[in-house]
Every structure is written in structure tokens, then in C-alpha cells.
Amino acid sequence: MIPLKIIEDLKESIIWAPSAGNLQSRKFYFVTNGEMRFDLAKAALDQQFIVEAPLVVVACADLEASSVKYSGRGKELYGIVDTALSVQNMMLTAYEAGLGTCWVGGFEEFKVKEILSIPENLRPIAIVPVGYPAENPDPPTRKEVHEMIEDVP
Ligand SMILES: Cc1cc2nc3c(=O)[nH]c(=O)nc-3n(C[C@H](O)[C@H](O)[C@H](O)COP(=O)(O)O)c2cc1C
Known part of the structure; x- marks a missing residue:
């Protein structure tokens, strides 16, 4: 069980992420229901570790909200960026509280929408x-700083 206070901190960190035009084009489902976690794991190409987590957060972009002000770019990009920034905030807050997280992007969208009755405007x-975390694995590898970052003096 994750203490309620920590869950509240996770939620708070989500809302404070920046967003395009402060439209906050995003919505989050906090799923603790066992059956739904099972179904979500199935929809996520049977990635079983999802069921084992006591909390599964489904992060959605509100593509309608982001397109009202910023049309194509809002719809294709900003809503997704707004959502990703909130997820990163939440992951860092979770880490600080001793929790582990994993961004799972491999899933069938229509199934996830069906499981949670997610409305049309949300992706x-x-x-x-x-x-x-059940274990403390070695940190993954990364490209070298110079491979990813170009200084332009
Ligand atoms: C867009 C995206 C999609 C991902 N999808 C999955 C996934 O479906 N399953 C999984 O186990 N990890 C997934 N990951 C996690 C990455 O595999 C992980 O972040 C990467 O291997 C680096 O490890 P680290 O996050 O521990 O540094 C995804 C990460 C991102 C950003």
C-alpha cells in the first residue's frame, strides 16, 4: 500500500507541470482496482509487472483542449508534451518517496480507452x-554527454 499522503504528493506534482498556454491539456486516471490493473496489463501487451504495482496511473492528453488555441500544433504536439511533463514530475516525486515507476508506452490505445471509459477527446x-521496487538494478547505460549535446558558443 502506498500511503495516502504520498499519493496526494504525486497528484500535486502532476498539476504543477508547465503546459502550453497554461491550458493543462491532460488528464490522469489513478487506478488501484485489481481487475482493471489486470486488464491494463493485458492491453499493454501482457507486461505483467503492471499488475504487481499497487497503483497504475494512466496519463492522457486532452487533444481537444490543446487544439482550441493552437490548432494543428496544439493537437499533434502540445497536449502530448503537457502530459509527458506531468508524468516526469510524478516519476521524480515518486522516486523521492522511495517508489519505483516505469513509463509504459507499449499498449493498445483503444483497449485502454475501453477499460477506463476514456472519452473521445483524450488520448x-x-x-x-x-x-x-522489489530489486535495485544497475543503472541503465546512456549515450555520452557530448553525443547528445552540442555546445553552440
Ligand atoms: C515513450 C516511452 C515508452 C516506453 N515504453 C515502455 C514499455 O512499454 N515497457 C517498458 O518496460 N518500459 C518502457 N519504457 C521505459 C524505457 O525502457 C526506460 O525508460 C529506458 O530503458 C531507460 O531506463 P530508465 O528509465 O531506468 O533510465 C518506455 C519509455 C518511454 C520514454
């Missing part, structure tokens, strides 16, 4: 299982 962007 699921990420499924994020949240729980206490």
Missing part, C-alpha cells in the same frame, strides 16, 4: 505502474 500517452 492515452503512458501507463505508469507505481510501487515499491
